[in-house]
Amino acid sequence: AQSVSQHNHHVILSEAASLELGCNYSYGGTVNLFWYVQYPGQHLQLLLKYFSGDPLVKGIKGFEAEFIKSKFSFNLRKPSVQWSDTAEYFCAVKGSGNTGKLIFGQGTTLQVKP
Amino acid sequence: DTGVSQDPRHKITKRGQNVTFRCDPISEHNRLYWYRQTLGQGPEFLTYFQNEAQLEKSRLLSDRFSAERPKGSFSTLEIQRTEQGDSAMYLCASSQNTAGGPGGTQYFGPGTRLTVL
Numbered sequence: 001a002q003s004v005s006q007h008n009h010h011v012i013l014s015e016a017a018s019l020e021l022g023c024n025y026s027y028g029g030t031v032n033l034f035w036y037v038q039y040p041g042q043h044l045q046l047l048l049k050y051f052s053g054d055p056l057v058k059g060i061k062g063f064e065a066e067f068i069k070s071k072f073s074f075n076l077r078k079p080s081v082q083w084s085d086t087a088e089y090f091c092a093v094k095g096s097g098n099t100g101k102l103i104f105g106q107g108t109t110l111q112v113k114p
Numbered sequence: 115d116t117g118v119s120q121d122p123r124h125k126i127t128k129r130g131q132n133v134t135f136r137c138d139p140i141s142e143h144n145r146l147y148w149y150r151q152t153l154g155q156g157p158e159f160l161t162y163f164q165n166e167a168q169l170e171k172s173r174l175l176s177d178r179f180s181a182e183r184p185k186g187s188f189s190t191l192e193i194q195r196t197e198q199g200d201s202a203m204y205l206c207a208s209s210q211n212t213a214g215g216p217g218g219t220q221y222f223g224p225g226t227r228l229t230v231l
Contacts, residue, residue: 004156036222043117044157044205044222090156100145100209101170102220104156 002027004093006105013081014113021076021108023091030096033074035065036104039087047089050074051096061085083114116140118223120206126229127196134192135226139208146189147220148181149205150174157205163189164211196230203227 007022025031035047048059055067065076074091091105119138127133139146145164149157160179161171165186175181178196183189193200203225209218 034219043224044207046219046221049219092156099170100147100162100164100211100220101159101172102147102149102157103159106154107156 004105010109012111019078023074025093034092036090086112120223132194137206138188143208143210145209145211147207151203201230
């Protein structure tokens with residue numbers, strides 16, 4: 001079955017700490033991968049995406065993610081978090097064909113202490 | 115603001131009643147998606163449209179659920195005979211898909227929070 005697993009449900013960091021959120025997926029075939037973020041009281045918005053090419057992708061607000069095909073992983077990283085990064089983060093996958101269906105992980109809540 | 119809009123933002127209903135939600139996508143987007151999100155979980159796919167055609171439906175979409183996009187613009191999601199288990203946030207997203215392409219980025223609306231008493 002197609003699925004996405006996010007290892008950490010709740011992460012608490014101090015400002016300036018480095019962040020890595022794990023994401024593994026199970027999907028038979030070529031995939032497109034996404035990280036979405038939901039700030040308190042706001043819509044889901046796209047942080048970054050991987051379709052093809054360089055497996056290290058850069059997104060908004062200093063975030064990046066690396067696609068490791070052999071590990072079925074797409075971990076999100078940021079070298080130095082800020083209080084404003086406090087949010088819920090969702091990893092998602094879809095097949096690289098014409099399907100529109102996104103499969104989301106259960107999310108990771110990040111709390112950054114000032 | 116030209117983002118995805120949803121109406122109403124909140125809906126409280128009694129078990130057994132019917133409810134209908136509306137989604138207005140970003141105007142030039144040809145694809146429209148519905149998801150459902152419960153507390154502590156990521157969004158779960160329900161269905162999506164390309165223009166007015168409903169291309170895929172999840173098994174989560176029981177026969178009490180129906181979605182339409184009659185003119186390829188806005189969409190409605192109706193839940194008949196609501197149950198307490200239907201309480202959730204219903205999210206709409208839209209994207210612009212080109213033929214043969216991988217599908218554009220999905221932009222999400224604010225959601226409609228449904229509470230079934």
